[in-house]
Amino acid sequence: MAQAKNILFVMFDQLRWDYLSCYGHEHLHTPNIDRLAAKGVRFDRAYIQSPICGSSRMSTYTGRYVHSHGATGNGIPLKVGEMTMGDHLRKAGMDCWLVGKTHMRADAEGMARLGLAPDSLIGVRVAECGFDVFERDDGMLPEGPDGSYDPDGAKGFNEHLRAKGYESDNPWHDFANSGLDADGNVLSGWFLKNSDQAANIDEPDSETPYLTTRGMDFIKQADGPWCCHLSYIKPHWPYIVPEPYASMYGPEHIQPVNRSDAERQNAHPVFKAFMDTKVGQTFSRQDVRDAVIPAYMGLIKQADDQMGRLFDWLENTGRMEDTMIVLTSDHGDFLGDHWMGEKTFFQDASTKVPLIIYDPSSEADATRGTVCNALVESIDLAPTFVEVAGGAVADHILEGESLLPILRGARTETNRDFAICEYDYSTSPLVDRLDVSVKEANIYMLTTKRWKLIHPMGGFRPMLFDLESDPQELVDLGDSPEHGDILDQMYDHLLAWSARNSQRQTRSTAQINAMRGASNGTGVMIGVYGEDDAPKRATIKYRDRTAPDWRDRHGKKAGPKSE
Incomplete structure (x- = not known):
């Protein structure tokens, strides 16, 4: 019988769920990712746990909600002591390796307090989110007057480019993420007006092919069982792509924007603050969408071609027969929908992600090519992987649930009634604009299959969407008196979730039962x-014990008790 021995965990950065042809995009054809869906299960209601890179990934890697692991945003370290996918898998006998991005920030203070040397085996794993590192590439090397956002970004990739002859102090920027004019001037990809330029790089040398090659390099030398997290940088901004992809799409291939004038005019104050950010205002312009979205589509088309290269290689080497393949994203991208850019709010353009799982095991034959409508969360991947590795799921730590029963036809739904997503915007200028404290700068999303609640802290009213009658999420019912009962139900769900026991991590359920x-x-x-x-x-x-009388050892017999 065929059996999943290894796991190839592919994650793209900022890939919208509806920008794949198997999810319904009209003009962007992704036959290789579609091919994977035909071999496995495509999940239609997969939700991330935070609409920003760092905290979303930390939830995926720990199998825990942001509220539990505490790494609430980019630059917020994952505290020492949080178990990760790698910790759980190694316990089950499976190695766990990284090729690409994690956005992990190490808890350096916590490590120093506990005496964990950064160059020790355990210290490296703690600092790298539990992964053993084949190559880490967070894919970002921006530079400004105050230094670099990530001095270690694109380190291996820049060495690769220099070895190829791309001479620059930062070839990641000057070649892979910028165009070139007729006079040889660099047209920086950071400026959206340059998104319609072709990146000044030979396509096989660019980031997505490079990481595909590095993933294959890892698999060639790996002894199983292994989990390889092949974590791509694109189609995350800068939005610029090399030829032939730069010329593949134009404004005529852009899907209609999903927004309405009424949505903007009657916007909830917190929602309006996000609309009114610089990126929101910019992506509300059609000329920006006309420049950016064809490049975004080109980046996705390139990614799909690289998936074809990877899948063909896995098939030709026989590895497709014993390797589970999981393909997903850390969040989406508004691209002007709802008058916003980026991803830091809660409509499906941001919070719903593609999730396709191919299980080579014979037990999964009955579900091949099917579509699952169950409510799924990114935190479900860690317990799924533990079960594939043959381990026992530590359900007192891992807050998701294994998807193996769905993949293998035993179930069609998860056990949950709702999915959760959280965002802490305390490091954003929006804190001052909305006049909230750091502790109040939190927003929670709770979605069922029918309803979506967005609850901002700080005394603001909720937002509510009816996903059945308004799948575009354009009509906010949060202040509708007719929906008071629905709001009550949604808040009951939110209360039940917030009151869960998520911090008792040192004793399993079985141990607790045995202690009783x-x-x-x-x-x-x-x-x-x-x-x-x-x-x-x-x-x-x-019982039946004797002992000498020591009560009068010093000859001072006690007198009679007073009446």
């Missing part, structure tokens, strides 16, 4: 009046 009443045989007698009020076995150490 375990002290009864250890001599602890609480509330027992006499020896005959407890089982004889429990009091055996206290």
Whole structure:
């Protein structure tokens, strides 16, 4: 019988769920990713746990909600002690390796407090989100007057480019993410007006092919069982792509924008603040969408071609027969929908992601090519991988649930009634604009299959969408008196979620069950009046015992009790 021995966990950065042809895009054809969907299960309601790179990934890697792991945004370290996918998989006998991006920030203070040397094996794993690192490439090397956002960004990739002859102090920017005019001037990809330029790089040398090659390099030398997190940088901005992809799409291939004038005019104050950011205002312009979206589509088309290269190689080497392949994204991209850019709000353009899982196991034959409508969260991947590795899911730590029963036809739904997504915008200028404190700068999203609640802290009213009658999420019902009962139900869900036990991580459910009443045989007698009020076995150490009388050791007998 075919069986999944290894796991190839592919994640793209900022890939919208509806920008693949298997999810319905009219003009962007992605036959290779579609091919994977035909071999596996395509999930139509997969939600991330935070609409920003760092905290979304930390949820995926820990299998825990942001509220639990505490790494609430980019630059917020994952605290020492949080177990990750790698910790759980190694316990089950499976190695866990990284090729690409994590956006992990190490808890350097916590490591120093505990004496964890950064160059020790455990120190490296703690600093790298539990992965052993084949190559880390967070793919970002921007530079400004105050230095670089990530001095270690694109390190291996820049070395690769220099070895190829791309001479620059930052070839990541000057070649891979910029165009070139007729006079040899660099046209920076950071400026959206240059998105319609072709990146000044030979396409096989660019980031997506490079990481595909590095993933294949890892698999060639790997001894199983292994999990390889092949984590791509694109189609995340800068939005610029080399030829032939730069010329593949034009404004005529852009899908209609999803927004309305009424949505903007009647916007909730928090929603309006996000619309009014610089990126929101910019992506509300059609000329910006006309420049950016064809490049975004080109980046996705390039990614699909690289998936074809990778899948063909896996098939030709026989590895497709024992490797589970999971393909997803860390969040989406508004691209002007709802008058916003970027991803830091809660409509499906941002919070719903593609999720396709191919399981080579014979048990999965019945579900090949099917579509699952279950509510799924990114935190479900870690327990799924643990089950594939043959381990026991630590359900007192991992807050998701394994998807193997769905993949193998035993179930069609998860056990959850709702999915959760959280965003902490405390490091954003929006804190001042909305006049909230750092502790209040949190927004929670709770979605069922029918309804979506967005709850901003800070005393603001909720937002509510009916996903059945308004799948475009254009009509906010949060202040509708007719929907008071629905709001009550959604808040009941939110209360139940917030009151869950997520911090008891040092004892499993089985251990807790075993502890119940375990002290009864250890001599602890609480509330027992006499020896005959407890089982004889429990009091055996206290019966039929003698001892010399030491009460008058110094000849001072106690007198009679006073009347």
